[in-house]
Amino acid sequence: MDFQPSDDRRMLRDTLTRFLADRYGFEHRNAVAYSEPYHDPGRWAEMAELGVLHALAPEEWGGIGGAGFDIATVFEALGRALCPEPLLGALMAAWILGAAGAGLDSLLSGDTRYALAVDEAGGAQGIESIATFARRNDSGWVLNGRKSVVYGGGSAARLLVAARAGEALGVFLVDSSDAEITRYGMIDGGGAAELYCDNTPAERIVENGESIIRDALDHGALALCAEAVGAMDASAELLLDYLKTRKQFGRAIGEFQVLQHRMVDLMTEIEQARSITVLAASRMGSDGQSRTVSMAKSLIGRVAQQVAEELIQMHGGIAMTWEYPASHYAKRLVMIDHQLGDTDHHLTKVAAEYRG
Amino acid sequence: MDLNFTTAEIAFRDEVRRFLRDNLPADLSDRVRSGAELGKAEMERWHAILNAQGWLAVSWPVEFGGTGWGPVQRHIFEEECCLADAPRVVPFGLQMLGPVLIKFATPAQQREYLPRILDGRDWWCQGYSEPGAGSDLASLRTRAVRDGDTYVINGQKTWTTLGQHANRIFCLVRTATEGKPQAGISFILVDLDTPGIEMRPIRLIEGGYEVNEVFFTDVRVPVSRLVGQENQGWTIAKYLLSHERTNIAGIGFSVQAFEQVKALARQVRADGSRLVDDPLFAARLARIEIDLEAMKITNLRMLVDAQKQGAPGAEASMLKIKGTVIRQALGDLARRALGPAAAPFPAEALDGNAALVPPDHARNAMKYFNNRKLSIFGGSNEIQRNILTKTKLGL
Numbered sequence: 001m002d003f004q005p006s007d008d009r010r011m012l013r014d015t016l017t018r019f020l021a022d023r024y025g026f027e028h029r030n031a032v033a034y035s036e037p038y039h040d041p042g043r044w045a046e047m048a049e050l051g052v053l054h055a056l057a058p059e060e061w062g063g064i065g066g067a068g069f070d071i072a073t074v075f076e077a078l079g080r081a082l083c084p085e086p087l088l089g090a091l092m093a094a095w096i097l098g099a100a101g102a103g104l105d106s107l108l109s110g111d112t113r114y115a116l117a118v119d120e121a122g123g124a125q126g127i128e129s130i131a132t133f134a135r136r137n138d139s140g141w142v143l144n145g146r147k148s149v150v151y152g153g154g155s156a157a158r159l160l161v162a163a164r165a166g167e168a169l170g171v172f173l174v175d176s177s178d179a180e181i182t183r184y185g186m187i188d189g190g191g192a193a194e195l196y197c198d199n200t201p202a203e204r205i206v207e208n209g210e211s212i213i214r215d216a217l218d219h220g221a222l223a224l225c226a227e228a229v230g231a232m233d234a235s236a237e238l239l240l241d242y243l244k245t246r247k248q249f250g251r252a253i254g255e256f257q258v259l260q261h262r263m264v265d266l267m268t269e270i271e272q273a274r275s276i277t278v279l280a281a282s283r284m285g286s287d288g289q290s291r292t293v294s295m296a297k298s299l300i301g302r303v304a305q306q307v308a309e310e311l312i313q314m315h316g317g318i319a320m321t322w323e324y325p326a327s328h329y330a331k332r333l334v335m336i337d338h339q340l341g342d343t344d345h346h347l348t349k350v351a352a353e354y355r356g
Numbered sequence: 357m358d359l360n361f362t363t364a365e366i367a368f369r370d371e372v373r374r375f376l377r378d379n380l381p382a383d384l385s386d387r388v389r390s391g392a393e394l395g396k397a398e399m400e401r402w403h404a405i406l407n408a409q410g411w412l413a414v415s416w417p418v419e420f421g422g423t424g425w426g427p428v429q430r431h432i433f434e435e436e437c438c439l440a441d442a443p444r445v446v447p448f449g450l451q452m453l454g455p456v457l458i459k460f461a462t463p464a465q466q467r468e469y470l471p472r473i474l475d476g477r478d479w480w481c482q483g484y485s486e487p488g489a490g491s492d493l494a495s496l497r498t499r500a501v502r503d504g505d506t507y508v509i510n511g512q513k514t515w516t517t518l519g520q521h522a523n524r525i526f527c528l529v530r531t532a533t534e535g536k537p538q539a540g541i542s543f544i545l546v547d548l549d550t551p552g553i554e555m556r557p558i559r560l561i562e563g564g565y566e567v568n569e570v571f572f573t574d575v576r577v578p579v580s581r582l583v584g585q586e587n588q589g590w591t592i593a594k595y596l597l598s599h600e601r602t603n604i605a606g607i608g609f610s611v612q613a614f615e616q617v618k619a620l621a622r623q624v625r626a627d628g629s630r631l632v633d634d635p636l637f638a639a640r641l642a643r644i645e646i647d648l649e650a651m652k653i654t655n656l657r658m659l660v661d662a663q664k665q666g667a668p669g670a671e672a673s674m675l676k677i678k679g680t681v682i683r684q685a686l687g688d689l690a691r692r693a694l695g696p697a698a699a700p701f702p703a704e705a706l707d708g709n710a711a712l713v714p715p716d717h718a719r720n721a722m723k724y725f726n727n728r729k730l731s732i733f734g735g736s737n738e739i740q741r742n743i744l745t746k747t748k749l750g751l
């Protein structure tokens with residue numbers, strides 16, 4: 001048994017972490033995360049040059065990684081830096097394009113940004129409630145329907161859209177210039193979009209896509225778990241540092257036992273979160289993949305909220321301010337539970353197996 | 357044991373309801389329901405309506421222009437206002453400074469300031485906290501040095517809520533450095549347009565502006581602005597704190613928030629499903645309803661005690677802790693209920709065709725983050741527990 005990362009992954013982690021520290025400091029992050037286009041296309045290109053996107057896909061598709069641990073390595077570093085670049089969409093799109101046998105070159109080089117559009121407005125979470133549908137016309141396929149809160153959808157040149165064609169749930173490639181798109185920023189930084197398809201021309205790249213879509217969503221959920229672990233580590237460091245330096249009643253607030261014990265509880269929960277993410281990463285590509293990813297996403301949803309709330313409470317007022325980084329970590333940690341299924345959604349999926 | 361309001365209290369409640377129905381402008385209650393930040397003019401409008409009715413100063417005696425109500429009447433009034441989505445009365449002049457002036461100020465000061473609070477000529481803000489003095493308020497360092505008929509003030513206050521609307525600030529300042537820190541603090545009234553004062557906004561986590569920093573550089577304030585005796589400030593601050601604590605449980609806010617979340621969860625969504633049919637969400641909601649029902653009774657039990665004793669006791673700390681936990685949990689559910697649609701910022705920018713959620717819920721995530729303040733200000737929940745440990749447990 002060995003829980004150390006391989007040399008390759010350690011290098012990947014160190015390179016990306018250094019890049020983010022040098023080129024994506026907190027002030028830069030806040031400057032780009034909350035105003036259009038809600039990320040930094042220049043830094044995106046630099047990250048792609050480092051090979052970060054290649055790390056998300058296996059060699060057979062032109063990448064250099066693609067294992068659960070590769071994905072976790074990248075997203076943990078992104079989470080630590082609260083990086084708003086739309087890598088999640090690229091990751092999920094890569095797993096669909098790869099499975100479809102389509103080319104990934106322009107995705108992996110960073111030249112073409114992709115987003116995956118699955119969720120729809122006003123429905124239960126999950127792919128069962130997809131109503132967007134595809135029809136064939138003279139020149140090919142057209143889509144009708146609305147996709148909602150498509151992360152990275154505002155800056156993507158191409159969108160992979162899950163839509164029904166008769167009984168089948170397919171995946172359709174839409175050029176962003178052919179669709180009506182409303183772009184907006186998120187409360188925790190970064191951007192998303194509404195996508196309106198009104199006889200929008202599309203290319204069908206997967207006919208029966210249900211299991212491929214689920215696989216891509218599993219990879220996305222794993223990435224979010226790793227991102228949360230990175231953000232929680234950074235949060236805990238901020239908080240511990242503050243407990244040691246903030247003085248009230250003539251002593252560091254970290255000397256108050258009630259805060260000490262809560263800090264220890266947080267550390268324990270963060271280790272639990274790291275462990276379940278490691279487990280999920282290890283099961284990618286195996287039979288247990290989906291259920292373990294759901295375990296991880298459910299636990300992360302719970303712990304990330306606890307970390308966020310304690311991060312603010314134990315700091316006191318200062319963590320309520322925009323200027324201090326803790327507030328932005330707290331927002332990201334809480335809002336991760338609003339992406340790709342929340343803690344209850346995944347809990348339900350984990351429990352479903354008991355029914356036999 | 358009788359858990360019911362008296363006939364007189366019920367008649368009073370009906371009168372309050374009638375008043376709110378006839379006098380609360382719909383545009384104001386719509387804004388409150390949506391969680392929007394109210395502008396200064398909107399808050400002043402509501403104050404004027406209440407003042408015309410004589411119901412603005414609910415904690416002042418009648419002879420000073422207040423209602424003279426006891427704790428139970430005040431509770432009824434405040435709860436009905438919440439249920440009707442009335443704007444919150446800005447507490448600084450009415451609930452904090454007013455009672456202090458009535459108890460500690462000279463008749464001349466009372467004549468000068470109290471009417472101006474009622475008719476809205478003065479908007480007060482609270483200058484207690486400093487960057488280095490939060491929970492440990494007694495360590496405050498803003499100095500006031502006597503120079504003839506004036507004090508010269510130097511230092512910094514922070515977290516000054518709605519200071520951007522205020523023309524005056526009541527401050528705790530250090531007037532002596534010997535002895536216990538508590539013994540060298542004075543309570544003083546300062547005009548914000550005095551030379552040497554600079555106010556800067558602080559942006560909060562959800563993006564809004566409701567607090568400020570205030571810098572004092574050689575600010576000269578007449579000695580006549582001192583309230584009570586020099587170095588009596590800590591006693592005054594403690595008295596004020598106990599007044600801050602009567603509606604501390606915020607039951608009305610919670611009842612209203614609960615109804616809003618329940619209604620949201622019952623809405624039929626585009627795919628025909630309803631969130632309340634998800635047993636996990638329903639259980640989350642039910643757990644809070646149970647806590648809230650218990651809390652209502654805990655609150656009334658303590659109110660009746662306060663009615664008898666004249667002032668709320670240390671139990672108010674329990675109400676603060678539990679009340680804020682419930683309010684925050686409801687904010688959590690309101691955000692959670694929206695799923696992915698909670699995240700766009702600012703959500704109200706997405707309207708018309710692009711609207712993702714009903715307008716009243718567009719700010720749910722922002723409210724959730726903003727409401728983290730409830731367990732930090734007015735004595736953090738940790739400090740409330742310390743108070744209970746000392747006063748109730750004797751430990």
Ligand SMILES: Cc1cc2nc3c(=O)[nH]c(=O)nc-3n(C[C@H](O)[C@H](O)[C@H](O)COP(=O)(O)OP(=O)(O)OC[C@H]3O[C@@H](n4cnc5c(N)ncnc54)[C@H](O)[C@@H]3O)c2cc1C
Pocket residue numbers: 246248249253256258259313314315316317318320481482483484485487489490491492514515516517518567729732733734735736737738739742
């Ligand atoms: C939105 C907002 C509005 C505000 N409005 C005003 C206003 O209008 N006027 C005003 O004067 N102030 C205002 N405040 C300030 C507020 O009262 C302080 O934030 C509060 O007193 C806590 O102080 P602090 O933020 O410095 O935290 P600190 O006192 O530094 O506390 C940090 C952490 O340590 C904990 N802690 C501290 N001491 C102990 C102890 N002995 N035992 C255990 N735990 C402890 C705290 O509970 C907290 O978790 C406002 C604050 C906020 C956030």
